[in-house]
Amino acid sequence: MNQPTAPSVQTDRFVHDRLPPADQWPQMRYELPELLISAQANLVDVLFERIDRQDLSGRPFLRSDKITLSYTDAHARIKRIAQVLTEDLQLLPGNRVLLRGGNTIGMALAWLGVVKAGLVAVATMPLLRAKELGEVITKSQATVALCDAGLLAELEAAQKVNPVLAQIVPFNTNEAGSLAVLAAAKDGQFLPCRTSADDIAMMAFTSGTTGTPKAPVHTHRDVLAACETWPRHVLKATPDDIVMGSPPLAFTFGLGGMLIFPLWAGASVYYPGIAYTPEAMVKLINEVGATICYTAPTFYRQMAPFAKQHGVPSLRTCVSAGEGLPDATRQLWKEATGIEMTDGIGATEMFHIFISAAPDQVRRGAIGKVVPGYTAKVVDDSGEEVPRGTIGKLAVIGPTGCRYLDDERQAKYVKNGWNYPGDAFLQDEDGYFFYQARADDMIITSGYNVGGPEVEDALLKHPAVAECGVIGVPDDERGMVVKAFVVLKPGHAPDAAMCKQLQDHVKSTLAPFKYPRQVAFVASLPRTETGKLQRFRLRQP
Known part of the structure; x- marks a missing residue:
């Protein structure tokens, strides 16, 4: 299905000019009727118009412990932010705006205001330091930043060595010159920026499991298409x-x-005023009456005893993504809450989830089936599909796809129009996809393929294990051997007896060649801010 196109209104062509050559673009497929998106579409306007049509404007949208904003209230504030950006800061469509903040109403409004104004949102993780922020500024050439007032120090340090960032406007504060004060002076009569659906909405720097971050670019069409796939169907x-x-x-x-997906559905989002701990999240779920929860597998595992203790009666959907969900964690959570988790695999390059299974479609050990709107297959090194039940590389095609900003790694991610997220999978006869490992993380020992996540899942079923990470390390005799890094629960000694106990446990659970010949006991594992295990750091001496 061909999509209608409209002329770009982004007069700043910086991002457009640094997209990959056309022959390295992914093929985009829009095979469902709901994926037909207007040629002229600003995703913020489209989503709020959808709310108006469904007569949901008075419903709550953004919640915190201090305030609840209806859709009408939120949209009024977003319009005033867009006025500040275009009138006070004189930004033009296509200019990049760096956003720095945690999960707060202020950050959500700032992101939506930037995109509504036809600018390119460049959001950054709160834990990034000055050096890392400098890399983002250099790559994006952002001239303005909207920054949470509590996170200014590192950004100001980055600005000193990256003067292209001309102005930092703080939010989540009412001091003079802040976004709130500037926006309060506006009348809210923002003239819509009628972007082409193919204008750039955002750059999303990857979360750093493999070292140097990359900057995938997504259009207004991409984000709207993503709303019509996993959120609609799963x-x-x-x-x-x-x-x-x-x-x-x-x-x-x-x-x-x-x-974005709550806005599409007319739902509401609660942003906490505190940093989450596992127990605090369970208590807040109950206080707020939350019905949908998103977090990483490790956090669900840590939440399980508190969910069992306190109960989570309002909760109905628990989404796990960001890294592979071990079946041991799925069963632990189900035993604690009665809820079958919704697992999914996505990628920053694809915007969101493209393989998943609703709770009534779950098959143990599998992530799920391809989400409607996407096509996926498991292929060999030449791109040919392998027989069902055979391990190979995942290839995906659909209404979203990878376009890196000015990055030679584009040619590795997109081949012949297909996206290669870099994961090893097998697919069964019924179309279910089983995650094996990152393609670079497959452990080949004495000619056998071993997926680290499979060994991790086995180890997590041992009552002494709190967390673990598994990699392959070089070995003269076997090529590679399996090595496990294990965090023990309190009260268990990290000694030779425990090492043998864990090795025997894996041998009794999996084929014996998969057991970890090396076990290192550690106090913690290296993770990204999103909870992903950084296996590349486990490999560093």
Whole structure:
């Protein structure tokens, strides 16, 4: 299905000019009727118009412990922010705006205001330091930043060595010169920026599991198309839903789950005034009456005893993504809450989830089936599909796809129009996809393929294990051997006896060649801010 196109209104062509050559673009497929998107579409306007049509404007949208904004209230504030950006800061369509903040109403409004104004949102993780922020500024050439007042120090340090960032406007404060004060002076009569659907909405820097971050670019069409796939066909949120979770808005898993998809569904989102701990999240779910939760597998595992203790009666949907969901964690959560988790695999490059299964479609050990709107297959190194039940590389095609900003790694991610997220999978006869490992993380020992996540899942079933990470390390005799990094629960000694106990446990659970010949006991594992295990750091001496 061909999509209608309209002329770009983004007069700043910086991002457009640095997209990959056309022959390295992914093929975009829009095979469902709901994926037909108008040629002229600003995603913020489209989503709020959808709310108006469904007569949901008076319903709550953004919630915190201090305030609840209806859709009408939120849209009025977004319009005034867009006025500040275009009138006071004189920004032009296509200019990049760096956003720095945690999961707050202020950050959500700022992101939506930037995109409504036809600018390019460049959101950054709160934990990034000056050096990392400098890399984002250099790559994006952002001239203005909207920054949470509590996170200014590192950004100001980055600005000193990156003077292209001319102005920083703080939010979540009412001091003179802040976004709130500037916006309060506006009348809210923002003239819509009628972007082409193919104008750039955002750059989403990857969350750093493999070292140097990349900057995938997404258009207004991409984000709207993403709303019509996994949220429509798998999540099925309603206006009565209250969403909570831990993924940052600077990460596309969080941006979709914690802002864009609730807006599409007419639901509401609760942003906490505190940093989440596992127990605090369970208590807040109950206080707020949250019905949908997003977080990473490790956090669900840590939440399980508190969910069992306190109960979570309002909760109905629990979405796990960001890294592979071990079956041990799925069963632990189900035993604690009675809820079958909704697993999914997505990618920053694809915007969000493209393989998943609703709770009534779950098959143990599998992530799920391809989400309507996408096509996926498991292929060999030449791109040929392998027989069902055979391990290979995942290739995906659909209404979203990878376009890196000015990055030679584009040619590795997109081949012959297909996206290669870099994961090893097998697919069964019924179309279910089983995650094996990152393609670079497959452990080949004595000619056998071993997926680290499979060994991790086995180890997590041992009562002494709190967390673990598994990699392959070089070995003269076997090529590679399996090595496990294990965090023990309190009260268990990290000694030779425990090492043997864990090795024997894996041997009794999996084929014996998969057991970890090396076990290192550690106090913690390296993770990204989104909860992903950084296996590349486990490999560093």
